[in-house]
Amino acid sequence: MALRHFGAAAALAVTVGFGSSPAWAVTEIQWWHAMTGANNDVIVKLATDFNASQTDYKVIPTYKGNYPDTMNAGIAAFRAGNAPHIMQVFEVGTATMMAATGAVKPVYKLMAEAGEKFDPKIYLPAITGYYSTSKGEMLSFPFNSSSTVMWVNLDELKKANVEIPKTWPETFEAAKKLKAAGHDTCGFSGSWVTWVNLEQLSAWHNVPLASKANGLDGFDTVLEFNGPLQVKHLETLVELQKTKVYDYAGRTNTGEGRFTSGECPIYLTSSAFFGNVKAQAKFNFTAVPMPYYPDVKGAPQNSIIGGASLWVMGGKSAEEYKGVAKFLTFLSDTDRQVYIHKASGYLPITKAAYEKAKAEGFYKDQPYLETPLLELTNKEPTENSRGLRLGNMVQLRDVWSEEIEQALAGKKTAKQALDTAVERGNTMLRQFEKTAVK
Amino acid sequence: MQKQAIFQSKLLPYALVAPQLAIVLIFFYWPALQAVIQSFLLQDAFGLSSTFVWFDNYIELFKDPAYFEAIVRTFFFSFAIAISSLSFALLLAVMADKPLRGSMLYRTLLIWPYAVAPPVVGVLWIFMLHPSLGVLSRYLRGLGVDWNPLLDGNQAAGLIILAAAWKQISYNFLFFLAGLQAIPRSVFEAAAIDGARPMRRFWTVTFPLLSPTIFFLLVVNIVYAFFDTFGIIDTMTRGGPGTSTVTLVYKVYSDGLLGGNLGSSAAQSVILMVMVIVLTGIQFRFVERKVTY
Numbered sequence: 001m002a003l004r005h006f007g008a009a010a011a012l013a014v015t016v017g018f019g020s021s022p023a024w025a026v027t028e029i030q031w032w033h034a035m036t037g038a039n040n041d042v043i044v045k046l047a048t049d050f051n052a053s054q055t056d057y058k059v060i061p062t063y064k065g066n067y068p069d070t071m072n073a074g075i076a077a078f079r080a081g082n083a084p085h086i087m088q089v090f091e092v093g094t095a096t097m098m099a100a101t102g103a104v105k106p107v108y109k110l111m112a113e114a115g116e117k118f119d120p121k122i123y124l125p126a127i128t129g130y131y132s133t134s135k136g137e138m139l140s141f142p143f144n145s146s147s148t149v150m151w152v153n154l155d156e157l158k159k160a161n162v163e164i165p166k167t168w169p170e171t172f173e174a175a176k177k178l179k180a181a182g183h184d185t186c187g188f189s190g191s192w193v194t195w196v197n198l199e200q201l202s203a204w205h206n207v208p209l210a211s212k213a214n215g216l217d218g219f220d221t222v223l224e225f226n227g228p229l230q231v232k233h234l235e236t237l238v239e240l241q242k243t244k245v246y247d248y249a250g251r252t253n254t255g256e257g258r259f260t261s262g263e264c265p266i267y268l269t270s271s272a273f274f275g276n277v278k279a280q281a282k283f284n285f286t287a288v289p290m291p292y293y294p295d296v297k298g299a300p301q302n303s304i305i306g307g308a309s310l311w312v313m314g315g316k317s318a319e320e321y322k323g324v325a326k327f328l329t330f331l332s333d334t335d336r337q338v339y340i341h342k343a344s345g346y347l348p349i350t351k352a353a354y355e356k357a358k359a360e361g362f363y364k365d366q367p368y369l370e371t372p373l374l375e376l377t378n379k380e381p382t383e384n385s386r387g388l389r390l391g392n393m394v395q396l397r398d399v400w401s402e403e404i405e406q407a408l409a410g411k412k413t414a415k416q417a418l419d420t421a422v423e424r425g426n427t428m429l430r431q432f433e434k435t436a437v438k
Numbered sequence: 439m440q441k442q443a444i445f446q447s448k449l450l451p452y453a454l455v456a457p458q459l460a461i462v463l464i465f466f467y468w469p470a471l472q473a474v475i476q477s478f479l480l481q482d483a484f485g486l487s488s489t490f491v492w493f494d495n496y497i498e499l500f501k502d503p504a505y506f507e508a509i510v511r512t513f514f515f516s517f518a519i520a521i522s523s524l525s526f527a528l529l530l531a532v533m534a535d536k537p538l539r540g541s542m543l544y545r546t547l548l549i550w551p552y553a554v555a556p557p558v559v560g561v562l563w564i565f566m567l568h569p570s571l572g573v574l575s576r577y578l579r580g581l582g583v584d585w586n587p588l589l590d591g592n593q594a595a596g597l598i599i600l601a602a603a604w605k606q607i608s609y610n611f612l613f614f615l616a617g618l619q620a621i622p623r624s625v626f627e628a629a630a631i632d633g634a635r636p637m638r639r640f641w642t643v644t645f646p647l648l649s650p651t652i653f654f655l656l657v658v659n660i661v662y663a664f665f666d667t668f669g670i671i672d673t674m675t676r677g678g679p680g681t682s683t684v685t686l687v688y689k690v691y692s693d694g695l696l697g698g699n700l701g702s703s704a705a706q707s708v709i710l711m712v713m714v715i716v717l718t719g720i721q722f723r724f725v726e727r728k729v730t731y
């Protein structure tokens with residue numbers, strides 16, 4: 001008897017918890033994300049505001065760990081037939097998501113089927129380009145975007161009598177002077193070594209990282225980043241590493257404390273580092289565009305984005321998709337984008353939001369928050385600067401880092417290291433091509 | 439003495455063993471079987487398409503020199519971790535076994551590190567020895583050591599061995615202490631009366647009588663170094679610099695979970711499984727005979 005009651009209660013709990021029964025309940029939309037701290041607050045506020053704005057749908061945000069964790073949780077949930085409606089996936093997971101035809105619902109299709117007003121032209125092309133097919137069909141919805149910038153410790157530069165560098169040769173010179181002025185463990189450094197020194201470097205100089213528009217035009221892409229520019233750049237870093245004018249700070253962003261502590265006065269990393277710099281740096285700072293090589297014709301081109309986008313998972317009901325589409329429209333609203341931009345430091349994704357923030361004088365006090373936008377919109381994106389779409393990108397980056405580390409440690413020459421990185425990467429791309437759903 | 443239990447019913451013993459058997463089947467054999475099946479497939483991360491490829495995943499692995507490097511590295515790491523943590527734990531246990539004031543306190547404190555999860559161990563050591571964050575790194579550099587495990591593979595490997603061995607010391611200590619206390623005092627007293635010095639007493643009395651414990655711990659430690667050090671590697675070096683800290687288990691993780699290459703990852707875990715079976719077999723067949731019980 002008691003057992004039967006328990007069963008009924010459990011059944012009730014299940015219906016209440018996962019209920020999507022249209023008879024009386026609102027349609028629930030699960031949103032898995034990887035945002036912590038202040039950015040988590042932004043997500044919760046967005047969901048709360050959306051839920052308050054109408055009565056048919058309810059967005060439920062759930063934190064699922066860091067980017068790879070969230071993605072793995074989503075993949076595991078999909079395999080178990082339990083995927084969320086919306087999943088935040090970092091930019092390097094794009095190819096994996098794209099290859100999974102059937103597992104995801106492309107945003108442009110979703111919006112058309114749900115009858116939502118949707119014009120891809122209102123979004124900043126530098127951002128949407130990353131998440132669109134070469135025909136301009138938007139596959140996922142950009143959410144939090146950033147780009148690589150050069151963070152500068154203004155006080156230390158002033159002390160060493162160094163101007164803010166604009167080109168790479170100027171940066172190397174500045175770092176040498178800074179080292180002479182007392183920064184003997186680190187003249188300059190950076191995080192995400194492959195993102196900054198291979199991916200962004202190539203786009204910024206309009207040089208291909210891989211064939212087929214860096215993979216955007218097909219999975220049969222091959223890596224091409226062992227060209228003269230990249231080799232020369234790595235050779236210089238290897239040379240400077242010997243005297244610690246440049247000092248390697250690791251594959252991820254664990255070395256960022258070296259900038260905020262004042263150890264490295266020049267530091268290349270994501271513009272999303274802003275929150276930490278603001279909270280911890282006890283000096284005047286700014287963020288300027290990445291340096292470029294002046295002898296490369298047409299440089300600088302435009303940078304590519306980092307961050308994440310929202311993917312809509314496949315196999316849900318039309319009613320649920322309608323809610324998801326409404327939510328994406330809600331997020332595209334200009335005021336809302338301005339709010340996200342200001343609260344998180346990530347870029348606004350619509351042109352209107354950018355204009356509005358500018359008109360409000362948001363960049364007057366904090367010009368460095370506009371830097372990544374200026375980099376992204378510097379020139380009309382080309383085949384080499386529209387974005388990257390390489391399968392198994394997380395592991396590819398690890399393999400590339402391994403080779404760069406070998407070069408920096410003096411075990412291989414820069415050319416050998418990049419050649420091996422290309423070779424090993426290509427093997428992985430072929431592997432990915434075999435498994436990708438055609 | 440009679441060792442056999444007597445059951446009245448023929449079914450009862452089976453019924454009593456059944457839950458245990460069910461657990462073993464569901465949680466050990468079923469996943470192992472899944473891994474074997476998976477290792478013959480080529481599958482995308484979402485499981486949308488899969489092709490049967492026979493032994494391709496294995497062949498790919500054996501064509502890859504990096505895989506052999508990982509095998510050699512794993513064995514080296516395991517022995518280094520097992521030997522260093524065992525010898526240090528034995529030293530501590532022998533010292534804590536002496537009649538000391540407050541010995542209970544020492545013993546308790548020595549056991550604490552075992553409660554720390556491997557990734558946390560990684561983070562703790564990172565805080566001490568990371569080239570830029572680390573507290574100890576500053577002193578090392580002050581002493582003129584070019585300390586940079588981000589680029590120096592040997593230093594990184596040393597760091598992993600140090601952190602992994604440190605975590606295991608508590609566990610070994612606990613067993614050694616129990617083993618030491620199980621040795622009858624009268625044996626020591628007899629040896630002492632015969633005029634044996636402390637060092638001689640240790641090598642001729644204590645050590646042989648401890649050998650079952652040592653043997654057991656050796657197996658446990660090697661298995662630990664094989665499988666449980668993954669969290670430490672992931673938080674401390676992510677396999678770098680270069681590939682100097684990629685062990686077999688870490689490779690399973692990075693290929694399977696980060697790389698989405700489930701077939702290769704499964705093939706690697708099958709090989710690992712075989713390796714452990716063989717290792718354990720060898721240990722119990724040949725080494726155990728030499729152990730005094």
